[in-house]
Amino acid sequence: MSAEMITSMAEYLAKNILKQPQRVIRPDEPLISSGLIDSFSLVDLGLYVEDTFGVRLEDTELNAETFDTLTQLVELVKGRM
Amino acid sequence: MSTFSHLLHQQYLHTPDRNALTLLRAGQPDLPLTVRELLQGSAGVAQTLAHHGIQPGEVVILILQHSLEHAFAYFGTILHGAIPSIMPFLTEKLLPERYRADLAALVGVTQPSAIITYPEFEGEVRAALGEGSSVRVVLLSTEMDPPCEPDFASLPGLQRSPEDIVLLQHSSGTTGLQKGVALSHRAVLNQLESYSRRLQLNEADVLVSWLPLYHDMGLIAGFLMPLLLGIPLVLMSPFDWVRNPARLMQAVSKYRGTLSWLPNFAYNFCAQKTRDRDLEGVDLSSWRAISNCSEPMRYESHQAFLARFAPYGLRPEALCTCYAMAENVFAVTQGGITEPVTVDVIDREAMQVERVARPAFTDEAVIHMLSAGRPIENVEVRVVDEHGHDVPERKIGEVCLRSNSMLTEYYHRPDATAKAFRSGWYLTGDYGYLAAGELYVTGRKKDLIIVGGKNIHPQDLEELAMTVPGVHAGRVVVFGIFNDEQGTEEVYLVAEVDPEDPAAREQIADQIRQTITRGSAVALRHVHLVNKHWLVKTSSGKTARGANREKYIKEVLGQ
Numbered sequence: 001m002s003a004e005m006i007t008s009m010a011e012y013l014a015k016n017i018l019k020q021p022q023r024v025i026r027p028d029e030p031l032i033s034s035g036l037i038d039s040f041s042l043v044d045l046g047l048y049v050e051d052t053f054g055v056r057l058e059d060t061e062l063n064a065e066t067f068d069t070l071t072q073l074v075e076l077v078k079g080r081m
Numbered sequence: 082m083s084t085f086s087h088l089l090h091q092q093y094l095h096t097p098d099r100n101a102l103t104l105l106r107a108g109q110p111d112l113p114l115t116v117r118e119l120l121q122g123s124a125g126v127a128q129t130l131a132h133h134g135i136q137p138g139e140v141v142i143l144i145l146q147h148s149l150e151h152a153f154a155y156f157g158t159i160l161h162g163a164i165p166s167i168m169p170f171l172t173e174k175l176l177p178e179r180y181r182a183d184l185a186a187l188v189g190v191t192q193p194s195a196i197i198t199y200p201e202f203e204g205e206v207r208a209a210l211g212e213g214s215s216v217r218v219v220l221l222s223t224e225m226d227p228p229c230e231p232d233f234a235s236l237p238g239l240q241r242s243p244e245d246i247v248l249l250q251h252s253s254g255t256t257g258l259q260k261g262v263a264l265s266h267r268a269v270l271n272q273l274e275s276y277s278r279r280l281q282l283n284e285a286d287v288l289v290s291w292l293p294l295y296h297d298m299g300l301i302a303g304f305l306m307p308l309l310l311g312i313p314l315v316l317m318s319p320f321d322w323v324r325n326p327a328r329l330m331q332a333v334s335k336y337r338g339t340l341s342w343l344p345n346f347a348y349n350f351c352a353q354k355t356r357d358r359d360l361e362g363v364d365l366s367s368w369r370a371i372s373n374c375s376e377p378m379r380y381e382s383h384q385a386f387l388a389r390f391a392p393y394g395l396r397p398e399a400l401c402t403c404y405a406m407a408e409n410v411f412a413v414t415q416g417g418i419t420e421p422v423t424v425d426v427i428d429r430e431a432m433q434v435e436r437v438a439r440p441a442f443t444d445e446a447v448i449h450m451l452s453a454g455r456p457i458e459n460v461e462v463r464v465v466d467e468h469g470h471d472v473p474e475r476k477i478g479e480v481c482l483r484s485n486s487m488l489t490e491y492y493h494r495p496d497a498t499a500k501a502f503r504s505g506w507y508l509t510g511d512y513g514y515l516a517a518g519e520l521y522v523t524g525r526k527k528d529l530i531i532v533g534g535k536n537i538h539p540q541d542l543e544e545l546a547m548t549v550p551g552v553h554a555g556r557v558v559v560f561g562i563f564n565d566e567q568g569t570e571e572v573y574l575v576a577e578v579d580p581e582d583p584a585a586r587e588q589i590a591d592q593i594r595q596t597i598t599r600g601s602a603v604a605l606r607h608v609h610l611v612n613k614h615w616l617v618k619t620s621s622g623k624t625a626r627g628a629n630r631e632k633y634i635k636e637v638l639g640q
Contacts, residue, residue: 039172041604043325043354
């Protein structure tokens with residue numbers, strides 16, 4: 001389950017946010033603190049998680065302290081499912 | 082004629098209990114502040130500056146986020162008669178080393194005597210200051226004197242002359258930070274007088290802003306104008322807005338906001354990224370003027386915004402336009418206040434080939450140009466050819482202007498100041514045309530790229546790319562291409578490289594992306610690597626950005 005979620009999120013990020021469909025995103029790769037996902041795209045990530053997994057992320061949670069990697073994001077999402 | 086401090090003193094005497102500012106903070110209660118509270122907090126900062134021997138007329142750099150401390154530090158510096166200059170805060174994506182280099186560049190040119198920042202940022206700031214730095218003291222927001230009764234009789238700010246420089250404004254990036262726009266009290270107050278008249282600013286107005294304060298639109302329209310003229314200001318952080326753009330609509334609804342300024346991309350961003358549930362109960366009928374300003378304005382963006390928010394009470398006549406620049410303090414023109422913004426439907430080919438804005442008589446191959454409105458009262462606008470002669474109505478030329486609110490100088494940069502003017506007229510570097518007394522801005526002479534209202538100098542990004550192994554000096558070019566969906570420009574980079582192997586190229590491309598994102602805070606997506614001799618060069622061997630942009634659009638995008 002977690003692995004599938006990570007794959008689907010990684011694909012979404014590479015294709016829709018980074019616009020580099022071939023880009024591989026590792027589960028432990030820092031996303032926010034590294035600047036890979038810039039602030040303008042965080043809202044997209046929040047909308048995607050809610051629409052795909054039916055879990056709500058507050059805008060105050062869209063920061064590196066709350067989650068910075070796909071593994072952490074999946075933990076957060078699973079905790080609310 | 083008065084100064085900033087005189088205006089603040091008058092408010093303190095006559096309307097001390099009026100609400101001056103409400104700070105909105107995500108996840109925390111809203112924080113309202115009266116004129117008295119604002120000026121007492123500022124007086125504490127002024128006193129601290131005095132204790133540390135900061136002299137009136139010296140520059141103080143502020144590195145703070147949207148907060149009480151920021152407002153107190155700004156007006157405290159003013160009350161002390163010193164010159165505030167706001168440095169953007171370090172964002173997550175920018176490399177600390179790069180930030181230090183930018184800060185060192187700013188300090189080198191402006192020669193500040195003090196920097197005000199947060200305790201957790203002190204190390205970063207000190208690391209940027211070399212030996213022999215002009216900075217005598219790094220003041221921490223936590224070490225300021227507590228709010229106190231301002232003693233207007235002795236505050237040095239009251240002794241300043243209207244001709245003295247009151248503030249510095251910089252745009253971002255290495256190039257921008259080295260060119261600070263120095264404005265006098267008189268220039269700013271002339272602008273506010275003229276602009277507030279055009280806006281028909283009145284007692285019922287409430288201004289709502291999320292704009293960054295290091296930018297002219299955020300600092301002048303979204304901070305100084307309301308606070309100096311006594312219009313309640315509702316202020317949120319750009320970091321909070323960008324994570325949830327509906328916060329702007331919620332704030333307008335809650336505080337019955339009437340005025341806002343937005344860069345064009347924000348119209349698309351808000352229209353696309355707000356959820357219905359975040360707009361439940363929101364009433365936007367109080368919004369009377371939302372001014373599109375600081376990047377190319379699009380008719381399509383206005384339409385998308387209106388379609389999204391009309392069901393929540395947004396009135397079509399609230400959509401306004403403005404053409405502004407820091408060198409004129411802010412506004413040059415404003416449209417849409419007393420009558421709807423004029424939409425000029427012109428022939429696309431005539432505009433691109435003949436450089437003429439000819440009204441179109443069919444529906445095909447047309448451009449909907451949004452008028453930027455008429456010049457505000459204190460500003461004269463001309464459109465000229467390359468010899469400085471006025472061009473006929475509807476002919477595209479360079480926009481130049483003259484006013485009583487122009488910059489005093491680019492601070493400590495007499496070379497740049499001299500270059501900016503021709504016979505008393507400021508050359509904007511923007512192309513446009515005049516029709517029936519209204520200005521239409523069509524493009525730029527300079528290679529500047531504007532992304533989300535933020536100015537980006539291509540040479541800064543090219544230099545960063547050249548530090549990547551495999552990329553060579555003079556073989557990389559950066560330009561902007563407008564993205565209709567996002568309503569703003571996107572940055573494109575093309576570089577000639579030796580390896581032809583796709584994997585090796587992908588590695589170089591990735592390094593370029595990373596180096597630029599972390600070295601400039603510009604999220605670079607489009608990197609295109611090509612073989613030797615792809616790039617178009619000028620006769621002097623320099624890369625021609627415009628020509629390469631055209632080649633890219635034709636050959637790579639196939640348009």
